[in-house]
Amino acid sequence: MNIVRVALDLPLPRLFDYLAPDSAQSDIGRRVIVPFGKASRTGVIIEVAAASEHPDDKLKAVTEILRDMPALPPEWLALCEFCARYYQTPLGEVTSFALPPMLRRGKLPRIRKAAQKIAVPPPTPLPQLLASQQAAVDAIVEVAGFHTLLLHGVTGSGKTEVYLRAIDAVLARGGQALMLVPEIALTPQLEGRVAARFPAAHIVCANSGMADAARARGFLDALAGRADIVLGTRLAVFMPMPRLQLIVVDEEHDASFKQQDGLRYSARDVAVWRAHQLSIPIVLGSATPSLETFHHASTGRYKMLELPERAVADAMPVVRIVDTRREKLQEGLSAALLAGLQQRLERGEQSLVFLNRRGYAPVLACPPCGWISRCQRCAANLVLHLADQRLRCHHCGFETRVPRACPDCGNVDLLPFGRGTQRLETMLAERFPEASVLRIDRDSASTPKKWQALLATIHEGSADILVGTQMLAKGHDFPLLTLVGAVGADAALFAADFRAPERLFAQLMQVGGRSGRADLPGEVLIQTEYPDHPLYRALVDHDYVRFARSQLDERRIAGFPPFSFQAMLRAEARSMEQSLAFLAAAREAATILPNSLADAVTLYDPVPMRLQRLMTLERGQLLVESLSRPALQAFLTAWMEKLYALKMPGGLRWHLDVDPLEF
Template sequence: MLNDMPQVTESINTPLPGLESTAANPPARLLQVALPRPLPALFDYDASGLPAVEPGQRVRVPFGRSELWGIAWGWRDGSDLDPSRIRPLVGCDDSQPPLPGNWRALVEFVADYYQQPIGEVAAMAAPPAISATRAERAHRRFRATAAGHAAAPSLPARDVGRKLIAALDAAGELNEAELRALSSRAGPALERLLAEGWVELALPQAPAETAHTLTADQAAALEALQADSGFAASLLHGVTGSGKTEVYLRLIEDQIAAGRQSLLLVPEIALTPQLHARVAARFPRASLHVMHSEMSDGARAMAWAAAQSGEADILLGTRLAVFAPLPRLGCIVLDEEHDPSFRQTEGVRYSARDVAIWRARHENVPIVLGSATPSLESLRHAIDGRYRWLRLNARAGEAKLPEVHLVDTRVFRATDGFSQPMVRAIESRLARGEQTLLFINRRGYAPVLSCPACGWAAGCTQCTANLVLHAADRRLRCHHCGAEGPVPHACPKCGNQDIQGYGRGTQRLEETLASRFPQARLLRIDRDSVRGREHWQEQLDRIRRGEVDLVVGTQLLAKGHDFPGITLVGVIGADASLHAADFRAQERLFAQLMQVGGRAGRGDSAGEVLIQTAQPEHPLFAALKAHDFDGFARSQLEERALLGLPPHGFQLMLSADAPELQPALDFLEAARRAAQALQVEGVQVYDVVPMRMVRRANRERAQLVVESRSRPQLRALLRPWIANLYRLRLARGLRWHVDVDPVEV
């Protein structure tokens, strides 16, 4: 929740000063409107001047001295306000159909559970403010049918339809904008051609993929899922390469045959091209649409319109797609359910995984959560029987799980990042013509630029963080706020010209590998090297075609990708997370290493994972060697049960930031006293502390954590507490946020 308003009112139906109307009598119709403002409010407006407006439509309203677009939410019989303060609507956007009631219910759930302003949730979850018609003109493509070819010669010479068919014959495919440019009467003519069956939508055509023969585990899992006729939550827990995607596709196939829609969610945009290609190949005649935040507004509006109208059979997207209306929804599939990318940590805070589960229950459809390394929250639900637990214990086909070996860097010292066992393993793969993936989850050349003479280190002026050296273009960059600058020629503190980069990132590993193995074809993949989706797909295809020998990559390559030629995965710098302050650090590290290790040995050749570590005796590595997720998870659950940490306890975090630290500390201290005054039993309110990264993007940050072993008790505190916070007068420039079920504390 974001609040930078100097003062707010208590009632959610009370508008801010300046919203008064001059009306003398109560309006005949009162409409509640959700506005994109950081206030827990629906605002009352007089809709009598717009009798055709419906809940779910975008409406324009006066707000203070300006006007805003909002979403009509519902009707009211009366208001707590003086009638003279209720102002009339300005206008209504009827270019899109109203957002349906179950969409508004979903937004209300998110606003209530996560205590986020309902208007901001609605603005985030709604489609872009662009008409679906404009989006379709920009993106929908058409082609002439065989019937159109046959009918065209019989049409009058000056018939616009004949002209459109001729243009389609010449070009093969055209979009609506290109067709409309041919004639001012192209719109009606195109509708006529579609109705006659002489023109059709040009759906993407991919090489058809046939269904694979199911393993016994896959068949058993699919049979259980096919038995669901209403809401059921299933955890599909399968080792890497076990064929979870094939189970998803079979389930989606059932939905298409039954005339229902499927929602397929993935954690990152980088995973959508590969999965999109596979889904399109399996269902070449289905209407498949993609939705994520990096799409243009027009493309997103088109996908949204296809989903809401029921035209889309399959909607593939990232966390944003969980809000798309699907009137024929038959199932929800959430792949890599453990991934923290499903959590929105800026702006409106929410977990797309948990929202998807609530939506499945609300709309009475089954949901499948898939992962090789399930989150401990989902695993506990499966253990307790709240989720059905479906296991895929072996890889599909002849492929075996890779062998995991540890390289003790106390014995085999690493030179330029590589130990001798790692170098020999790479050499053997190169000799056999096999591929190697070197994984380090740090981009750039070196994480620190420092002076060995005086100890100066290049730090970000806007964050309490070091600047990362990027040697390719000789720049220093902050990976937190984006600030950057040139590399100095000498130490700015003592003048020493021998300043050096310490530590290593992907660029430095790439440089070392190029020097050690000059004959090898080398590719680096990270957020600095990938330029757009097309370039990303091109690089992935190069790996799959065997045009690369050595790949250096970050977590972009850790999950979801199938590279049959990779037989060795080498992990550099795995120890950094072992003793991190975040109690989830080991869970994340285990998942990350198991996922990236799963890229090895997915083809005909056996796979191997080499992990360089100075702590080979750590229990996490023993579990990795044995592919023992169950044992690792059990130990983590037992540890957290003793400490009352999630999933055996529940948390919320209140944070504040300001240009200086003291106002943030003062606000949070007042909030702490307000929470204690509510005297909710079983709730622990901790002291106010600065965040681990105190300064970020020129703002000083602090936090307050609240815990309880009972979710109902925590909820009993949350609502009245947040209501009290809105009454506090804030220092100038201070903002605060509440994060329910935070992923980092």
């Protein structure tokens, strides 16, 4: 009697055997409905066997093998199995995550009566390639087999045009292309541009903001080979594509490619593994590559392709450092920045004031008694959103009305401290009453429709001064934008996270690159109290390589990635004592592993997380580090068996994050 081994979405690192007399080897990769406890679950058949290690009378029979769609191919199952191994996550959780929600529920979308219309810009002549662009295209098109190519191009150097030329070559050969972008907000404009370039191609989008049925239809189109190009955010890396010949990861340095809950995978790294699996090239593009990627390119593991000059403008924007140590700022803005804004208004050009902090002010406080607006559920402050009179936690989502008086002493003169985008918007509107000031952050662009409306306003030239967060830092061309002013950047220089300088440099270079992308020269003003800091000097010189090498030297001395490999075990419980006790027990469990495994890693002491309380749960963490990735993986595989056997108090949850980006 045939047995099927099924991966179910359960936090258990095992497969489940069921009786399935009518099953065959061709059913591997099919979805199946099975009884589990008193309910039914949908899983994926991983194996069909003649016998089980469990007695047949102890096995339940499958309810139904779903043969209403093609079986998931072996390459897709192998990709899920890799993620399960590397990220130490049960295979059932991985396969469930990789399927669109509708398919994982055992359903299929209705057949669409008419193809969805994509907003396609009018066709334009192909731009003339620069010599460096042509060399990059040739290198990508001519490569055979698996290669990882880093396309390192300054902002505005025409990286997207290189991607499109390479995709064109793939489509001409009858292949499929997969292109990943970091933000949902970037997909609509990219989809329109790709559709205009390839009007005969079937283009599928994949991101978490899509309706369930649309995601499922796109998945099925890709699975059947009907999709020629798949565009999407990190989850698109799991789209099954039988003719896949090229993978592109744009803005590969972006932290958005790393999933921070559930399956904590890096879409960029999974894409590299997938390219290796299929023996195809992968292109990683960025003006500010991650230090790991730059290190691989510098040591020959990846091939470096350089785009050193702009394709959309004659020159890079001029970067100027504004020393604010002896200047009295006006609502956080220097005289130089205010003068620059006035000049752009007089010339009919656009400006962007960049502050990566939304809301009106980071905290509301009562000076007489010292009360501040703290979140009841997190170890964080509630941010003042004055426009709708709310205090909000940007970590857990808790919100409440702004109090009329201090809850502790009754003082009615509560004061906002610090500033966010809303406060800057208000100040600039008062300072420049003749200007149209437009704020762009997650509050003002809370839906795709609102985001598209804001972009349309900018492109029409109806906005004079933009106030924005990192949403505007990448992937946008605004021809009239000639001034970028960066405020509030200094805090990241001395953050506890060793990756903070890398993120700050990338952020400032990316947002500065929005200026001067057409015929008008661009200027970037960076306000700082540390004008001689090497990071800022490298920005002035547009010298990413100098900055990257200095950072790598520091990391080599400190033993940080990419010169070591890390995993973080985190626990959260009702009390910090419970979280740290579990982590201590986990650390103790490592001591009973063979010395060949334990000696190759360093386990640090359990400590509270930086944001130690989130949504009423107290959180702790334990760092595991090794100089060898295979040694770390071998240790984690053995250690996880011990962790699953540990007794836990009720309500405690734990997870392992391999290659963590947040500490």
